[in-house]
Each structure stands twice: as C-alpha cells, then as structure tokens.
Amino acid sequence: MKIKMYDLVGAENNRAFSPYCWRIRMALAHKQLEVETIPWHFTEKEAIAFSGQEKVPVIVDGDQVVFDSWNIANYLEKTYPNQPSLFGCSQAKSQVLFIKNWDEKVLIPALLPMLIYNVFEHIDAKDKTYFRETREQKLGKTLEEFKDVKQSQIDNFRTILSPLRETLNQQPFLAGEKPKFADYIIFARFQFARSISPIKFLETNDPVNMWREKMLDLFNGLARQNLGYN
Structure with a gap:
C-alpha cells in the first residue's frame, strides 16, 4: 500500500514549494517507499483536519497519521528499519x-x-x-x-x-x-x-x-x- 502524502503546491499542482514537504519527499525516495502525493493548498484545512492540525506535510501510512517533517522522518526510520537509513546512527x-x-x-x-x-x-x-x-x-x-x-x-x-x-x-x-x-x-x-x-x-x-x-x-x-x- 502506498503512503499518502499531502504536499503544498502553488497555482500548478507540479509546483510543490514547501521546504518541509520537500524534506519528506526526498526522505520517502531515500527509503525507497511508494508514495502518492496529494496536492494541497493553504486554504484546504478541511482536507487534513483528520490529522488534528492545519499544516503539511501529513502522511497517511495504513492506519497511521503523522505530521511535522521531523516527526515523519523519525517515524519512517523506526517503521522501516530495513530500508536505507535516513540518519545512519x-x-x-x-x-x-x-x-x-x-x-x-x-x-x-x-x-x-x-x-x-x-x-x-x-x-x-x-x-x-x-x-x-x-x-x-x-x-x-x-x-x-x-x-x-x-x-x-x-x-x-x-x-x-x-x-x-x-x-x-x-x-x-x-x-x-x-x-x-x-x-x-x-x-x-x-x-x-x-x-x-x-x-x-x-x-x-x-x-x-x-x-x-x-x-x-x-x-x-x-x-x-x-x-x-x-
């Protein structure tokens, strides 16, 4: 199952510009994990209301919902230890x-x-x-x-x-x-x-x-x- 990631975009869906989201897009690629990116705009707060807050990145991995780029990186490292490490030690x-x-x-x-x-x-x-x-x-x-x-x-x-x-x-x-x-x-x-x-x-x-x-x-x-x- 692909991990879903809500990603801040501009007027065009392929202009993703959030540095915090880019941290995670690169981290997911590093971990060699399949991801479905969902374009998200500043005013679409309802779309991520399930996360309990109003900012991206947000990932949905099965029944797990994680937000904040540092929290997500730590989650990926802990959940997928057999994939390439994000930190090393x-x-x-x-x-x-x-x-x-x-x-x-x-x-x-x-x-x-x-x-x-x-x-x-x-x-x-x-x-x-x-x-x-x-x-x-x-x-x-x-x-x-x-x-x-x-x-x-x-x-x-x-x-x-x-x-x-x-x-x-x-x-x-x-x-x-x-x-x-x-x-x-x-x-x-x-x-x-x-x-x-x-x-x-x-x-x-x-x-x-x-x-x-x-x-x-x-x-x-x-x-x-x-x-x-x-």
Whole structure:
C-alpha cells in the first residue's frame, strides 16, 4: 500500500514549494517507499483536519497519521528499519537535529524575506487573500515591501552559507559520502527557492551550488522535475 502524502503546491499542482514537504519527499525516495502525493493548498484545512492540525506535510501510512517533517522522518526510520537509513546512527541523528535547528533559526530569517512575495505570486488565486492577511499580520509589513530584493541581502545569505561551503569542500554531501536526511533538510530550503524565485542565490562554481545540482539529480531527478527556475 502506498503512503499518502499531502504536499503544498502553488497555482500548478507540479509546483510543490514547501521546504518541509520537500524534506519528506526526498526522505520517502531515500527509503525507497511508494508514495502518492496529494496536492494541497493553504486554504484546504478541511482536507487534513483528520490529522488534528492545519499544516503539511501529513502522511497517511495504513492506519497511521503523522505530521511535522521531523516527526515523519523519525517515524519512517523506526517503521522501516530495513530500508536505507535516513540518519545512519543515533549519534548522527543528534547532529542532524543541529542541522535542522540551524536551518530553521539561521537560514529561514535570511532567505524568507527574499521569497515571501514570490510565494504570493505563485500560489493559487483562492489562497491569496488568506496568505496576504496572515503573513502581513505576522510580519507587520505589506507583501509589496518585500518585493524588491537587494544585492546586500543575497550577499549576506551567501556569507551565512560558509559552514556548508567549507563542509562541502571536504566531502561530497553533508552526511558524508552519501546523502542522508541532513542533506535533505538543507536542500529542501534551496528547492523552495528554486520553485518560486528566479533569483540566482548561488554562483555557478560555489561548492554549495555543485552539491545542489547533485541533489537535484537524485532519485531520477525527482526535484528537478518539479516546476521551477534554474
């Protein structure tokens, strides 16, 4: 039986852009598990009401319902121990937790202001009022105030990536010789940007960009097939 996964999409069903959903799409492919992705929009709260909350990703595996990308990754690792490991070992899992927190506390604040207006441009018409009202209330600014991205913002983001750059100068993936969930966490953030923004956040010869290209090719180009920019 295929695992069902509710996946946030834009105006087109093949423009999946949630970084948290991309973590799990890559994790499911890594685990070699069959999945049925169900396109989901911001205002379709009723469709996932059975999960007891209002955000994706949500997976349904038989009679099991799991939400939150970290919880889902741990569920997949525990439930399918004979499939390729997402973490490698318990010690590595602790290190991946640091990567998760670094992504959410450092990368998001630097990247999201440059992408928030692009999200608004690419979501379905029925989601636009909801998105504008909720984001403007949270951010204290109009979406249009985020429209013009400054080069200094891009430069700052590239500087923040220094730890990734140094790591990828010494090994092919963040997890070592082969990609694991640490890679999927960070890659998902770049896939979010690629799905909705034409901005070139990485120089071509940047080790982070070369790693990103390898990630795009994984699993028969799963992420590359998603509608987006280069």
